[in-house]
Amino acid sequence: MRARRGQSQLHKVESGDDLDSRRVSELKNIIGSQAVLHAPEDLMLYEYDGSVDRALPDAVVFPSTTEEVVSTVCWAREKNFAILARGAGTGLSGGSVPVNGGVVIGFSRMKKIVEIDLANQRAVVQPGVVNLDLSLAVAKSGYYYVPDPSSQKACTIGGNVAENSGGPHTLAYGVTTNHVLGLEVVLPDGEVIHTGGKPLDCPGYDLTGLIVGSEGTLGIVTQAIVKLTRLPEAVQTILAIFNSVDDAADTVAEITARAITPAALEMMDQLALQAVEAATHAGYPCDAAAVLLIEVEGLREAIEVQTEEIRDACKHHAAREVRVAQSEVERQLLWAGRKNAFGAMGRIAKSFYVQDGVIPRTRISETLRFIGQVGEKYDLRIANVFHAGDGNLHPLILFDIRDHEQYRRVLQAGAEILAYCVSIGGSITGEHGVGMEKSDLMPLLFTENDLTIMGKLKSVFNRDGRLNPSKIFPTSKGCGEIQVGKQWAART
Amino acid sequence: MRVIQSAGLRELYDIAGSEHVIYDAEFLRQHGWEGELPKACVTPSTEEQLCEIMRLAQAEKWKVAPAGNFTKVRLGGVTEGIDLVISLRCLNGIIEYQPADLTVTVEAGTRLSALNAALAKERQMLPLDVPFTATGATIGGVMATNSSGPRRLSYGSVRDMAIGARFVTADGTLAKSGGKVVKNVAGYDIVKLLIGSYGTLGIVTSATFKVFPLPPATATVVMGFATVVDAMKARDRILNSPLIPQSLDLVDAAAAELMGQGIATESAYSLLAAVAGPPLMVERVCRELPELVRFDGVRSVSELNGEAERTLWNAVQEITPLALERSRQTTVVKGSVVLSNVGNIVARARDAAAQHELQVATVARAGSGTVYCHIWPARDGDAPAERIANTCEIIVREAEQHGGWATIEWTTAEVKSRLPQWNVGDDFAVMQRVKHELDPEGVLNPGRLFGKI
Numbered sequence: 001m002r003a004r005r006g007q008s009q010l011h012k013v014e015s016g017d018d019l020d021s022r023r024v025s026e027l028k029n030i031i032g033s034q035a036v037l038h039a040p041e042d043l044m045l046y047e048y049d050g051s052v053d054r055a056l057p058d059a060v061v062f063p064s065t066t067e068e069v070v071s072t073v074c075w076a077r078e079k080n081f082a083i084l085a086r087g088a089g090t091g092l093s094g095g096s097v098p099v100n101g102g103v104v105i106g107f108s109r110m111k112k113i114v115e116i117d118l119a120n121q122r123a124v125v126q127p128g129v130v131n132l133d134l135s136l137a138v139a140k141s142g143y144y145y146v147p148d149p150s151s152q153k154a155c156t157i158g159g160n161v162a163e164n165s166g167g168p169h170t171l172a173y174g175v176t177t178n179h180v181l182g183l184e185v186v187l188p189d190g191e192v193i194h195t196g197g198k199p200l201d202c203p204g205y206d207l208t209g210l211i212v213g214s215e216g217t218l219g220i221v222t223q224a225i226v227k228l229t230r231l232p233e234a235v236q237t238i239l240a241i242f243n244s245v246d247d248a249a250d251t252v253a254e255i256t257a258r259a260i261t262p263a264a265l266e267m268m269d270q271l272a273l274q275a276v277e278a279a280t281h282a283g284y285p286c287d288a289a290a291v292l293l294i295e296v297e298g299l300r301e302a303i304e305v306q307t308e309e310i311r312d313a314c315k316h317h318a319a320r321e322v323r324v325a326q327s328e329v330e331r332q333l334l335w336a337g338r339k340n341a342f343g344a345m346g347r348i349a350k351s352f353y354v355q356d357g358v359i360p361r362t363r364i365s366e367t368l369r370f371i372g373q374v375g376e377k378y379d380l381r382i383a384n385v386f387h388a389g390d391g392n393l394h395p396l397i398l399f400d401i402r403d404h405e406q407y408r409r410v411l412q413a414g415a416e417i418l419a420y421c422v423s424i425g426g427s428i429t430g431e432h433g434v435g436m437e438k439s440d441l442m443p444l445l446f447t448e449n450d451l452t453i454m455g456k457l458k459s460v461f462n463r464d465g466r467l468n469p470s471k472i473f474p475t476s477k478g479c480g481e482i483q484v485g486k487q488w489a490a491r492t
Numbered sequence: 493m494r495v496i497q498s499a500g501l502r503e504l505y506d507i508a509g510s511e512h513v514i515y516d517a518e519f520l521r522q523h524g525w526e527g528e529l530p531k532a533c534v535t536p537s538t539e540e541q542l543c544e545i546m547r548l549a550q551a552e553k554w555k556v557a558p559a560g561n562f563t564k565v566r567l568g569g570v571t572e573g574i575d576l577v578i579s580l581r582c583l584n585g586i587i588e589y590q591p592a593d594l595t596v597t598v599e600a601g602t603r604l605s606a607l608n609a610a611l612a613k614e615r616q617m618l619p620l621d622v623p624f625t626a627t628g629a630t631i632g633g634v635m636a637t638n639s640s641g642p643r644r645l646s647y648g649s650v651r652d653m654a655i656g657a658r659f660v661t662a663d664g665t666l667a668k669s670g671g672k673v674v675k676n677v678a679g680y681d682i683v684k685l686l687i688g689s690y691g692t693l694g695i696v697t698s699a700t701f702k703v704f705p706l707p708p709a710t711a712t713v714v715m716g717f718a719t720v721v722d723a724m725k726a727r728d729r730i731l732n733s734p735l736i737p738q739s740l741d742l743v744d745a746a747a748a749e750l751m752g753q754g755i756a757t758e759s760a761y762s763l764l765a766a767v768a769g770p771p772l773m774v775e776r777v778c779r780e781l782p783e784l785v786r787f788d789g790v791r792s793v794s795e796l797n798g799e800a801e802r803t804l805w806n807a808v809q810e811i812t813p814l815a816l817e818r819s820r821q822t823t824v825v826k827g828s829v830v831l832s833n834v835g836n837i838v839a840r841a842r843d844a845a846a847q848h849e850l851q852v853a854t855v856a857r858a859g860s861g862t863v864y865c866h867i868w869p870a871r872d873g874d875a876p877a878e879r880i881a882n883t884c885e886i887i888v889r890e891a892e893q894h895g896g897w898a899t900i901e902w903t904t905a906e907v908k909s910r911l912p913q914w915n916v917g918d919d920f921a922v923m924q925r926v927k928h929e930l931d932p933e934g935v936l937n938p939g940r941l942f943g944k945i
Contacts (some may be wrong), residue, residue, distance in 0.1 A: 119728070120830040120861075142732070164677045175675065177684070178652050193919040199828040199861050199896045200649070201688070203942050204916075205923045209651060209684025218624030234735035251590050259615065299734060301773035337712060358673040360593040390675045391593075430675035438678075445678055449667045453930070456678045461927045472679065487800050 019058040023079060027061060030071045030198065034063040035109070037162075040064070043220035046086065046104050050151070051437050052353055053094035057104040060086075064109040066184060066222040073220065074190040076466070078102050083188065084468040085220045087127065087159030090151040093435025095163060095215050099470040103125075105220060107158050113137055114223065121228045122181065122198045127158025127221050133378050143228040149431070153271030154271060160220050162293035166431030168264040169295070169340065171389040173229065175431065178211040184209060188467040198225055210457065218461040232297035236307050237325040237334055240283050240292040240314040245269060248290035249364035252388045254313040255294070256361065260306050263487045264295040265389030268337055269368070271348070272383040272396070279344035282337030288320070292388065293338055296388045313371040315465045342396065349381070349398035353410050356460040357421030358431040370420050374466050375487075378409040380393070392430035393421070419444055434472045442474050499531055499550035504576075507544045508534050519579065524566035526905045528555065533577040538699050539658065539666055542578065546695075547664035549576055549935060556662075557937050558691035560601055560630030563813075567901055568690055570908055572939040574925045580632050583697055586610055587887075588672070595655070595672055596906055597700040600632030607631065611718075616703045616895040621805070623812040633744050635660035638688030641809050643767065645859040648694040650687055653701045657683045659694040670702045678699060685926070690941040693930050709769035713781050713794040716759025720744075722759045722789030722822035726856045729785055730765065731831070735777050739766040740859040741808055742838065747853035747866070750814055751807035755800075759791050763858065766805065811855055815866035816902060823880050823903035825887045827863035829896030834858055837898075839888055841865040845884040848879035861896070881910035888912070899942050 019027075019038055027036045037043060037060040040198040047056045058081065060388045063069045076083045082102025089096055098104055111128035125134060131152040135144040148167035155165070161183070166175045173179075180428050182196030196208035211218050242248040248267055255262065268276065277284045284291060292314070296306040307324065314322045322363055325331040337344075345352045360369050368384060371393075386394040395417055399410045418428045422444045429438060442451065452472065458465075458473075504513045516939035517529045531554075534541040542901075549556050554575035559565065561581055575789030588597040591614040598607055604618070604625050611617050628640070635657070640649040649652070656670030659682075669682035671683055686696055717723040723742055730740060741764045748756035757764035767777040782793040796804055807814070816822045827837045838854050845852035849870050856863040867883060869876050884900050884907070891898035892915060900911060920943060927934075927945050 061528070094925075117830075121731075134717065164681075166675055174648070174652055174763055175677075177681065178648060187922075193713065193922055194917060195919045197895055197897075198830045200644075201640070201826075201862060201897075203688075203828075203897050203899050204689060204920065204945070205693070205926055206651065206684045207919055207922060207926075207929070209681055213681050218680075229571070230732070230734065230736060256592055256594060259708070259741050261705070277906060286681075299769070299776065300774050301776055302769050303769040305772065344543040358675050360590060360595070362592045375768050387675070391673055392675045427671050427676040429678050430673070431677055434678055437801065438632045442679065443673065447667070449665050450669070453661065453667045454669075456684075457680055457927045458684070458923065460929050467596075 002240050005208055018068060020291050024059065026075065027059060027483055029163050030075055031061055031063050031068045035064070040379045045352055046089070046106070046129040046213040046388050047097070047191045049089045049091040049094060049096045051092050051094045051435065053097045055097050056101060057098040058101045060104045060106050062106045062109045065276070066186065069105060069222050070192060072103065073186055073188060077189060082113040082469050085127070085158065085162065085216050087156030088154045090155040091163060091435065092356065092432040093284065093429065093437045095435040095471060097436060097438055100408060107156060108301050110222065117198070118143060118228065120198055120407070122225055123228055124223060124225050125157050126223055127156060127161070129157045131155050131157060131160060138228055139231070140392045142231050144231055145168065145226060146229050147176045147459065150342065157224055157226070158221050159222055161212050162216045162457050163215070163431070163433040166387070168266055168387060171265055171387065172263045177209060180208060180212050180224055181227060183208050183211055183221050185224035186222055188462050196225065198323050215460060215471050217433060217471055219467070226395045234303050235295060235331070236303045237295040237331040238307065238310055239325070239334060240294065240321040241288045242290045242318070243288065243320055244318070245290045246365045248292055248320070249316040249388070251292060251314050251319065252364055253362050254317060255310060257287045258309050258313060260296070260309055261391060262294050262310070263297045265292070265387070266293040267291070267384070267386055267388035268293070268338070268341065270339060271381060272385040275344040275348045275383060276337045276341050278347040280333070280337040280340055282333045293334060293335040300463065319330060332466060338385070345383065345396055345398065349400070351399050351401040353397045353399065353414055355395045355397070355414050355417055356429045357392065357393045357418045357425040357426060359391045359393065362390065363424050364388060364391065367420065367424070368408050371417055374413050374416050377447055378388070378413040380413055390430070391426065415441065439470070439472055440474050442472070498552070499684050500548060502544065504532060504534050504546055507548065508536050508541050512537065514580065520562065520565065520577065521758050523562035526566065526570050528573065530574045530577045533579060535579045535582045537582045539583070539660065542660050542695065542697060543664045543666050545578060548661055550663055550933065554732050555938055556935050557838055558636070558695045561628035561635040563624040563627050563890070564631050564633055567637055567937050569942060569944060570905055571937055578695065580630065580695070580697070587698055591616060594703050595674060595700055596703050597698060598631055599698045600696045602628060602631050602633060604629050604634060605822045611703055612706065615815045617706050617707045618653065618701055618703050619643045620650060620653065621809045623810055626810055631699060635687050635696055635699060636689065636691045640650060640862065642741050642857060644857060645740055646706065646717065646738040646888065651684055654683050654687065654699050655702060656700040657696050658687060659686060659696045660933040661694045662933065670700070674702050680860070691937045692927060692941050692945055693936065701768070705808065709771040709774045710766060710801065711769045711774050711778050712801045713765045713767065713835070714755050714794045714796060715755070715763045715765070715782065715785060716791055716792035717761045717763070718759065718791060719889045720761050720838050722833045726763060726785035726788040726790060729788060731859055732783065733784055735778065735784060737765040737782055739764070742834070742856040742858040744838070744854045746851065747811060747855050748816065750853045750866070751811055753804055753807055755796070755804070756792060764808065773885060776854065793804060808855060811853070811866065812864065812902070815853060815868065819868035821875065821880065821904060822866060822868045823884065823907060824901045825827070825865045825867065825884055825898050827887060827891045827896060827898040829861045829863065829891050829894060831861050833891070833894040833896060834861055834863060835893065837887065840890040841887050844883045848876065848883045850876065850879060850883055877904065877906040880907045882908070885912050916943055
């Protein structure tokens with residue numbers, strides 16, 4: 001499933017010697033021998049995430065308390081090792097890949113829901129808590145945690161905070177940053193800070209808002225205070241089937257024009273449908289050009305009105321069929337198809353490379369046409385499964401991992417699609433993060449001035465760049481990282 | 493006109509044009525300017541002019557206070573030794589508006605009221621129902637002070653709506669964060685840092701927002717209670733039901749009287765629930781809400797529509813300026829607390845004010861935990877700085893005791909000087925480092941932000 005990127009980016013850069021046995025025993029003394037991995041065969045499991053980049057860590061440690069995180073961080077500071085946090089490794093931009101080696105802090109032992117405070121609609125969680133587990137823990141009381149990345153059965157809240165993750169249901173209620181109120185953060189020098197809190201409007205600078213989405217480059221989150229939301233009274237899921245991609249795209253604009261904000265508004269094209277149907281048998285039509293999966297929720301009266309409006313909008317744009325899910329089972333099946341769509345690509349290709357570009361939601365048809373042209377130009381198949389309601393595309397470029405020449409074309413095609421998104425006023429990433437994958441594309445969006453100010457903020461938290469190096473910032477402009485390289489070379 | 497003392501001050505003319513520089517800043521007194529007057533007030537017409545002015549300020553070692561329409565000059569701490577006020581009122585207009593994309597980009601000096609008038613033509617809105625809208629609050633000022641209003645319960649605050657901004661830093665660098673699309677995680681979210689920073693990190697020149705469709709129908713249910721405890725019980729039941737309104741405010745009788753809203757003066761406390769959505773839904777919620785809270789000591793229920801409803805919410809939105817007009821001593825304490833502590837703060841403020849012979853009128857965002865206590869002397873001519881400061885401190889400590897905060901938004905310079913030291917969190921040093929990194933010389937609004945950053 002995963003491919004290697006150009007070799008020059010892969011091997012460890014001037015990182016000096018590996019972790020020797022003396023250092024391994026030091027680490028084991030700090031957090032216990034069961035909590036340190038250092039054998040090459042173990043480390044290989046931590047060299048990748050859900051994207052295409054790879055790099056081996058020097059060690060992986062699994063602290064069980066904030067104090068142990070602090071000890072590890074202080075140890076790494078003294079020995080001048082890079083450090084980075086890792087949740088479930090489901091990230092899609094190389095955010096948790098240890099570019100230059102170093103110590104990975106895995107959070108699989110810090111997975112407690114510390115507090116559920118329903119009266120105040122808050123939960124306090126450790127970073128290793130699995131996203132879906134939090135919603136399941138409060139579902140009986142009629143609450144849920146809104147952001148629902150497609151990987152929510154595996155991905156962790158810590159990773160969500162780092163990447164400012166989205167998900168299909170963030171269209172109406174906002175992404176992770178709109179649901180995180182406070183953080184406990186370990187800074188790379190070992191300092192522990194607490195930002196925000198349970199109430200809104202913490203006085204002073206909104207450090208919580210800055211740290212969410214900073215891709216683990218400003219601090220290591222060891223606890224988060226999140227908002228819980230009341231489950232809606234009713235939900236209606238609608239599948240609209242189209243013989244033309246343009247009609248489906250126009251329907252998205254029409255729904256907005258009719259002043260409806262669905263809870264989710266997803267689109268899949270034919271290639272995606274074929275893969276999804278082969279994998280999930282959810283009842284998606286394989287011969288359709290595109291489908292929209294639309295969900296509205298709220299009070300029954302509102303839903304009835306909106307469902308009718310949506311049905312009308314779909315018919316207006318020549319939908320060949322509009323199906324309303326008749327049961328919770330049917331609804332879950334439709335969503336299973338959508339949420340497992342990336343995995344389903346395995347049915348039709350050896351590997352895939354997913355992009356995360358965002359465009360203004362009125363420009364979907366022309367962008368999908370452009371993506372089609374890029375596919376033809378590079379002789380690649382591209383499936384589209386994406387959050388149409390907010391213009392967040394996910395073109396899945398299919399390829400064969402063993403074909404290096406083809407892989408080179410895949411990367412070119414991906415970059416070309418993202419450049420197009422930016423050229424029509426969009427962004428290179430809506431929810432997956434910049435990571436190491438797109439750092440060199442940042443100048444498409446940001447000027448030197450913009451990046452310099454971001455670099456200044458990075459230096460406030462991560463002065464020597466030892467925390468998650470080589471992420472977000474273009475490699476040519478490392479903001480502290482060039483310096484780190486030198487230190488590394490001098491490491492003894 | 494005063495004598496222009498330096499070449500630097502004269503240079504302002506060259507940058508902004510003579511009609512955009514005022515050397516006699518006496519007019520700022522009318523807007524509540526405290527302390528020494530600045531040497532000049534300049535209103536740049538372009539981002540480039542603003543950058544040049546900031547570079548000039550840096551060269552001249554001037555301290556700078558950013559402003560918009562001067563509606564909130566006195567909000568927050570007293571600035572120290574400001575040389576130059578820069579008003580963004582001429583950077584004013586809609587840059588880009590695509591109704592079908594549900595986004596709008598505006599210059600920071602644009603009045604919120606003007607923006608919403610333009611959006612309303614497309615049946616859309618930016619649901620920031622903040623105070624001082626009627627008197628000219630600008631987008632930049634709303635962002636800098638993180639102003640919010642009743643509808644934050646359903647739409648959030650400006651941090652949830654702003655998706656990108658351009659800003660000028662202390663050294664005159666023009667930069668941006670975010671973008672124009674509703675979902676975007678590229679780069680650090682500096683927009684969040686700028687919101688609520690009181691212009692101490694940079695001057696926002698334009699911002700892009702998510703906008704929302706106007707709801708097809710609205711109505712407001714007013715429920716009266718004898719005690720705040722009963723009102724909070726009802727509030728909990730409403731929030732724990734599917735019938736969550738778009739706004740749910742608690743007002744006490746004194747606040748209702750100040751606002752001239754007779755409907756809420758008859759009970760000691762009233763819950764105002766604004767409902768919005770398709771007509772059938774609104775009808776149902778208005779019918780079921782009173783039913784839902786019938787065992788929570790509700791004394792009276794009435795429903796407002798149309799003009800009466802609009803008037804009520806306008807008054808709630810603008811109660812702070814109204815209270816400031818009531819007395820020169822008026823002090824506004826904003827509590828940010830968890831939901832379960834809203835009732836305590838309201839009760840504590842009431843008792844503390846009574847004990848110190850002060851009036852208090854309270855409006856609370858009962859579903860969000862934001863409490864505004866408006867305090868002024870019970871007798872005209874009384875100048876009770878000491879007693880006001882003590883009352884503020886009691887409210888602040890009450891909030892802090894339960895993991896929340898209270899800040900003194902509005903008060904006199906005399907009271908400000910008597911307020912106790914702000915209890916800062918363990919992240920305060922990081923905030924100071926952020927300030928130092930972006931504004932090493934401390935040019936922007938020194939002393940304005942709480943904690944004297």
